[in-house]
Amino acid sequence: MRIPRSELRPMSSPFHGVIPGAQAYPLGQIDLPVMFGDRANFRLEVLTFEVDFPRSYHAILGQPCYAKFMAAPNYIYQKVKMSGPNHIIIVGSTFSHALTCDHEHYELATAVINSFKLPRLGELSTLAVPDCNKPTSLTSFLPLEETKAVGIDPIR
Known part of the structure; x- marks a missing residue:
């Protein structure tokens, strides 16, 4: 969106659960207007977003967004419903798009x-390099008596 970093407010608390097993530290926060609906029936609110940590999502709209828009999410049907000035606004997705997002995430x-x-792992493990000058142990591979050498014809 080409927003300068000077417009970001610092944020000191990390996210948990965005990346399983790891903490994500965003660069900062910014308030942006968010609109749902069309010209005839829309809702506009200002939401606070945490900016720029690696994820597969462009934005995470959670409970603060739903509360501000008084929206009701339905995770089974991949839809969010909210009241608009003229009628109900429905924002939806498809199961294939949700599956693609899950794979990317x-x-x-x-x-x-x-x-x-x-x-x-590199710090915990030691590099095992065999010593070529050290004689092999008795448990090493020993050929059977009936094994015979076979010459390889390099022409074929």
Whole structure:
């Protein structure tokens, strides 16, 4: 949206649950007008958004949004209903779009969690390099007596 960072209010508390198992620290908060409906029947309210942490969503509209718009979400039908000046405003999505968002969120969460875990795994594990000059133990592979050497023809 090309909003300068100088317009963001600082935020010190992290989010929990946006990325499973990790905390997300946003850059700040900003108040933006949000409108639902069309020209003939719309609702406009100012909402506070937390800005710029990695996620698959463009915005997370939760209980504060529903309370401000006096909206009723129905998670089964992927719809949000709210009263408008002329009639009820219904905002909806499709199951395929919700599934696509879930897949994107899973891939992003997996990548973020792996980026945190990979450096720690490197610290915890030791690099095992075999010593080529050390003789092998008796439990090493020993060929059977009936094994015979077979020459390989490099022409074929």
